Amino acid sequence: MAPDGATYFRKGFGLKAEVETTLSSDYNGRLVDLLRERDYTLSAGDTTIRLAKEFGFCYGVERAVEYAYQTRHKFPDRRVFLVGEIIHNPHVNARLVQMGIEILHPTEAGFDYSVVRPEDVVILPAFGVTIQDFETLRTIGCVMVDTTCGSVLNVWKRVDVYARDGFTALIHGKYYHEETRATASQVEKHAGGTYLIVRDMAEAERVMAYIEDGGDRDAFLAHFREKASPHFDPDVHLARIGVANQTTMLARESLAIGDRVGVAMERRYGAEHRTEHFRTFDTICSATQDRQDAVNALLLEPLDVMLVIGGYNSSNTISLAALCAERVRTYHVEDAEGIVPETGVIRHRDAVTHDEVESASWLPQAGALRIGLTAGASTPNNKIGEAVARIFRARGIDPATVV
Numbered sequence: 080m081a082p083d084g085a086t087y088f089r090k091g092f093g094l095k096a097e098v099e100t101t102l103s104s105d106y107n108g109r110l111v112d113l114l115r116e117r118d119y120t121l122s123a124g125d126t127t128i129r130l131a132k133e134f135g136f137c138y139g140v141e142r143a144v145e146y147a148y149q150t151r152h153k154f155p156d157r158r159v160f161l162v163g164e165i166i167h168n169p170h171v172n173a174r175l176v177q178m179g180i181e182i183l184h185p186t187e188a189g190f191d192y193s194v195v196r197p198e199d200v201v202i203l204p205a206f207g208v209t210i211q212d213f214e215t216l217r218t219i220g221c222v223m224v225d226t227t228c229g230s231v232l233n234v235w236k237r238v239d240v241y242a243r244d245g246f247t248a249l250i251h252g253k254y255y256h257e258e259t260r261a262t263a264s265q266v267e268k269h270a271g272g273t274y275l276i277v278r279d280m281a282e283a284e285r286v287m288a289y290i291e292d293g294g295d296r297d298a299f300l301a302h303f304r305e306k307a308s309p310h311f312d313p314d315v316h317l318a319r320i321g322v323a324n325q326t327t328m329l330a331r332e333s334l335a336i337g338d339r340v341g342v343a344m345e346r347r348y349g350a351e352h353r354t355e356h357f358r359t360f361d362t363i364c365s366a367t368q369d370r371q372d373a374v375n376a377l378l379l380e381p382l383d384v385m386l387v388i389g390g391y392n393s394s395n396t397i398s399l400a401a402l403c404a405e406r407v408r409t410y411h412v413e414d415a416e417g418i419v420p421e422t423g424v425i426r427h428r429d430a431v432t433h434d435e436v437e438s439a440s441w442l443p444q445a446g447a448l449r450i451g452l453t454a455g456a457s458t459p460n461n462k463i464g465e466a467v468a469r470i471f472r473a474r475g476i477d478p479a480t481v482v
């Protein structure tokens with residue numbers, strides 16, 4: 080319990096001024112400030128770096144990280160826990176650990192809260208937590224600092240209404256992602272509430288085929304075992320569907336999946352019954368949309384190579400990298416250290432195997448070069464600036480001379 084008796088906080092502690100200096104020294108970057116001042120362009124010699132106009136920390140991430148700093152400041156003598164990662168950036172999470180915040184790591188069976196005592200403080204991440212986790216913490220009676228992003232709460236409201244009205248929530252997302260697990264759990268507020276998660280259009284097509292023509296029930300259940308409510312039955316729960324999405328998916332694909340469900344319902348039940356069987360609502364957050372729009376605009380320019388910076392488990396970063404790879408040679412690096420100027424090697428995520436791989440000679444040593452750059456919503460500016468410095472060094476340019 081906090082000194083004033085409250086145990087649940089979701090608007091911070093009014094300590095913005097107290098943590099501002101630390102936050103700015105932890106995450107701001109000179110080269111990124113310079114890029115912004117110079118119309119998102121830095122040139123030195125025959126190397127030009129173009130930064131997408133929307134990139135890096137989104138409003139939800141900024142808020143969550145700031146609340147975590149405020150929490151440490153507010154409770155200097157308490158044990159402070161964090162449920163999983165605050166956001167998907169290894170440096171930000173490591174910095175919180177350095178500040179004495181202990182991360183609770185999930186196991187196969189979920190989070191183990193047995194270490195948490197009523198006098199402890201627990202931070203909920205920007206992705207939110209499942210209903211069950213929330214209830215467990217409430218029962219313990221610890222202080223809860225909830226940093227769940229408002230855009231995630233909007234998705235929850237949608238899913239809640241679908242379940243209330245007897246619609247299965249079809250979620251375009253990654254079933255193992257914290258946000259999607261929390262979103263899916265919202266259906267449990269209503270008896271019989273049901274969810275089904277699809278990763279992409281190919282997986283959505285399996286669902287559409289079952290809606291339109293039926294199919295092998297057991298094979299369907301085996302495929303979606305981890306991606307559906309335990310009581311899910313395709314012969315019962317595909318009759319009425321409400322579509323929602325994880326906030327950080329590829330917007331284009333989410334919209335296409337929504338449209339495709341509408342078509343499947345019309346084919347199955349007739350156009351006149353469409354609204355009885357189908358609802359949809361685009362729940363991609365505006366920050367994700369803005370970053371995808373900005374990178375699409377950048378990709379209209381002539382670029383030799385594109386660099387995308389962000390955690391390998393960061394969904395919105397993976398979406399950005401997928402967009403770029405359609406148009407230009409693209410490397411998704413987890414952080415600036417993936418670029419090794421001394422050897423000309425880059426360590427990056429392979430889009431097919433999802434493993435980290437090394438590529439040599441990714442940048443030509445000579446000749447004019449235009450490099451596009453963007454970063455996912457959980458990448459701080461100092462890491463983006465560090466990547467810019469390493470790109471210049473890889474081209475034999477001292478970043479200190481870039482002014």
Ligand code: SF4
Nearest residue numbers: 137139228230326364
């Ligand atoms: S990516 Fe969107 S939903 Fe996620 S924290 Fe940022 S603003 Fe919120």
